Structures are given as structure tokens and as C-alpha cells.
Amino acid sequence: MKIWNNEKAAAIEAVIAASKLCENVRQRLNAGDHKEKEDRSPVTIADYGSQAVILSHLAKAFPNDPAVAEEDAAELTGATDLRQRIITEVQTIDPDATEHSVITAIDRGNYGGIEGRFWTLDPIDGTKGFLRQDQYAVALALIENGEVVLSVLGCPALPHNLDLPHGGAGCLLVSQLHHGTEIYDMQGHMLSGAVVDDNFNPALSTICESVESGHSKHDWAAAIAEKLGVKTQSIRMDSQCKYAAVARGDASIYLRLPTRPGYQEKIWDHAAGMLAVVEAGGRVTDMNGAPLDFAKGQTLSANSGVVASNLHVHDAVLQAIAETKNEYLPR
Numbered sequence: 001m002k003i004w005n006n007e008k009a010a011a012i013e014a015v016i017a018a019s020k021l022c023e024n025v026r027q028r029l030n031a032g033d034h035k036e037k038e039d040r041s042p043v044t045i046a047d048y049g050s051q052a053v054i055l056s057h058l059a060k061a062f063p064n065d066p067a068v069a070e071e072d073a074a075e076l077t078g079a080t081d082l083r084q085r086i087i088t089e090v091q092t093i094d095p096d097a098t099e100h101s102v103i104t105a106i107d108r109g110n111y112g113g114i115e116g117r118f119w120t121l122d123p124i125d126g127t128k129g130f131l132r133q134d135q136y137a138v139a140l141a142l143i144e145n146g147e148v149v150l151s152v153l154g155c156p157a158l159p160h161n162l163d164l165p166h167g168g169a170g171c172l173l174v175s176q177l178h179h180g181t182e183i184y185d186m187q188g189h190m191l192s193g194a195v196v197d198d199n200f201n202p203a204l205s206t207i208c209e210s211v212e213s214g215h216s217k218h219d220w221a222a223a224i225a226e227k228l229g230v231k232t233q234s235i236r237m238d239s240q241c242k243y244a245a246v247a248r249g250d251a252s253i254y255l256r257l258p259t260r261p262g263y264q265e266k267i268w269d270h271a272a273g274m275l276a277v278v279e280a281g282g283r284v285t286d287m288n289g290a291p292l293d294f295a296k297g298q299t300l301s302a303n304s305g306v307v308a309s310n311l312h313v314h315d316a317v318l319q320a321i322a323e324t325k326n327e328y329l330p331r
């Protein structure tokens, strides 16, 4: 069976370095550190800094590998102050970085193709959570011929134990196709394997969903929970940390239900999280039960919605979705 150990080592190092940058920025975040992109979504100096750190790291280790990443340096045209702050932050991680090297690294994420082998990166997933001092993730995955084969999902602020939110925080979920998911601390030491929970009773499931009601339909999730007989409140959590929660056995179900017709999920919002859950023994499909298709380009255009679970309760969730679809599916 193929292994990707060199890629794994490089990806872990890159995500740890980027996570440090993100935490540095977050400790002294001020109003000028973020702006709205053309699509009105927020982006911060840490999103760009994280992308620069990771893609320059990968460029050194694997110079021929293309990358598909969320951020685009073109959005920084004219934003001189923001640009300078990004460079300063990257220099705290890599003192040799220059304006040219930072912009070049960010632009390495512009690969539009879908062929062969490429990396996909969300430098900060859950930017709104990052700004709120809640959860966010640094999500990096390697795709070969349409298949996610390696991923590092950095969750720098995720408590080690969700029941003890003020205990130790921060972990990486590291996965390779057919080789499982491992949990590392933020210094790069392996702590344990990740395994989904062993709950077979849908009614006893903990469900997690997005914080933002514009990203996943909350009233539909409530109707599904009721059908399943779930009595406990769902956990609202930002970013792909929801996949981490399922992979670690903190929750049995992650629901992401479309809020408007035609929205296509981005590959960088799901590649790393999906592999983390599947390699921890869980299952990930779209809301109709189809596997997520990473061979279609930058978006999951063949899929709609996402369900991640511990595997055992998956079919019950899909059935509850099918039974409530007529009432809740946005048209």
C-alpha cells in the first residue's frame, strides 16, 4: 500500500508554522487586520500569512506540486497597509521572507486544474470563528487523481476535551488513505490514534453544525434531530473542527445542509476533514448518500450538502434527510 511519509512530514511542519502565525495574530487582533473580499466574506492578515507560510514550505519540499488554495493575492492590490502587515507576520515565522516571496507563495495557490496530483489548502477555515475568538482550522490535503490521500487538519484552539473547554487546547489530525488518523499536539508530537465513537443509537447522537445560519440550515437540522429522537442541543462550532469532533468521537454526526439552491461546496472546506473522519472509521457523504467527488475542480459540483458520521448512525441520518427534504430543501 502506498504511503506518503515525506509529504506527511512536510505538511505537519507547514501547518504547525502557519498555526503559530494565526495564534500570534489572534492574540492582538485589531480592526485593521481584516477586510471584506469581493464576495463580501471576511479575510484577515492571518489567512494570507498562513497561506504564504504553507505554500512556500511546500514549494521548497515539492517544487513541482501545484496547489488550489482559497486566498488570492490579487485581492491585496492597493491594500498597502494590509500587505505590509502580512509580510511582517510571515517574517516572525520565516525571517528570510520578502514582499516578493510572500506574494509569490500566496499566488502558488492559483492552480485551476484538476489533473493528477495537487494540494488543496484552506489557510484559515472558519474566518468568522477566528475573528470571534472561537474555533477555526488550518486545513491542508493532498489529492491524487481525484482522491484525497493525505491530510493535516490543524485545530489550534480546539480543547483537548470538549467537556473541559478551558483545559489544554490545540491539536492536529493527520490522516493517510488506508492508514488511519493520528492526533498530534501543536509541537508535532503524536498523542494517539483517532477513532470515531461507538454509538449505534441515533437518538443518543451528539450533532454538530455550523455557527453561521447562512452556511447550514439550522431549522432543517432541528427537524432531523427530532426525527432521530435526539434530545440534546446540537453543538454549533466553526470550521472543519466539526469533522475533528466526529473523528475524535466527541460527536456522532456533523450536518451541513444547503441554505440556498446552487451553492457548491469548496474542496478546501472538506478535503482534510473528510479524510480525518473516514480514516478514523467514520463515513462522509453528501446529503443524498453519494461520496464527495474531489475530481470536479475547485468545488464539489456533483454533491449537495454534507453528512459526516461515526458510520453506525449514517443510514438513519440519510433517511431522516430524505423524509424532511420536501419541506426544507431550498428551491
Ligand SMILES: Nc1ncnc2c1ncn2[C@@H]1O[C@H](COP(=O)(O)OS(=O)(=O)O)[C@@H](OP(=O)(O)O)[C@H]1O
Pocket (backbone or CB within 6 Å): 041, 070, 122, 124, 125, 126, 127, 128, 129, 210, 211, 212, 214, 215, 216, 237, 238, 239, 240, 259, 260, 263, 266, 269
Ligand atoms: N452559503 C454557504 N454555504 C455553505 N458554506 C459556505 C457558504 N458561504 C460560505 N461558506 C463556507 O463556509 C466556511 C465556514 O465553515 P462553517 O460554516 O463550518 O463555519 S462557520 O459557522 O462559518 O464559522 C467558509 O470557509 P472560510 O471562508 O474558510 O471561513 C466558506 O467557504
Ligand SMILES: [Mg+2]
Pocket (backbone or CB within 6 Å): 122, 124, 125, 126, 268, 269
Ligand atoms: Mg473554509
Ligand SMILES: [Mg+2]
Pocket (backbone or CB within 6 Å): 047, 070, 122, 123, 124, 125, 126, 127
Ligand atoms: Mg478560509
Ligand SMILES: [Mg+2]
Pocket (backbone or CB within 6 Å): 041, 042, 070, 127
Ligand atoms: Mg473565506
